[in-house]
Amino acid sequence: MSSIIFFEDIFVVDKLDPDGKKFDKDGFSMFALLCPITRIEARSQNCDMFMHLDVNSEIYPMHVGDKFTMALAHTLNLDGTPDTGYYTPGRKSLADKYEYVMHGKLYKVSDDGSGKGLKA
Helix, strand or coil: CCCCEEEEEEEEEEEECECECCCCCCCCCCHHHHCCEEEEEEEECCCCCEEEEEEECCCCCCCCCCEEEEEEECCCCCCCCCCCCCCCCCCCCHHHHCCCCCCCCCCCCEECCCCCCEEC
């Protein structure tokens, strides 16, 4: 299974919505009414990495000081084959190891040059 995961670390939540609510009900999107989103600021314990992450706070509420494990993988299939994009009930997958699973892209990864680690 370790070959499926190409990054894994424990993060601590430092801040919630550091720049105010990005997805609020007064904004342009009805999505915020259906899916409350909280942007967290978190720092990794082992890799000196800083991260902003948007989380569905209705499904997975987070609080300052919470610790969570973040893993990045190319696929959820335990044999390493690409995902089909469909959920198959009863089939074991990497998702079984976690409470909250997201699918998406990293939009920005940077090294600020200070030697203090990566930002994602």
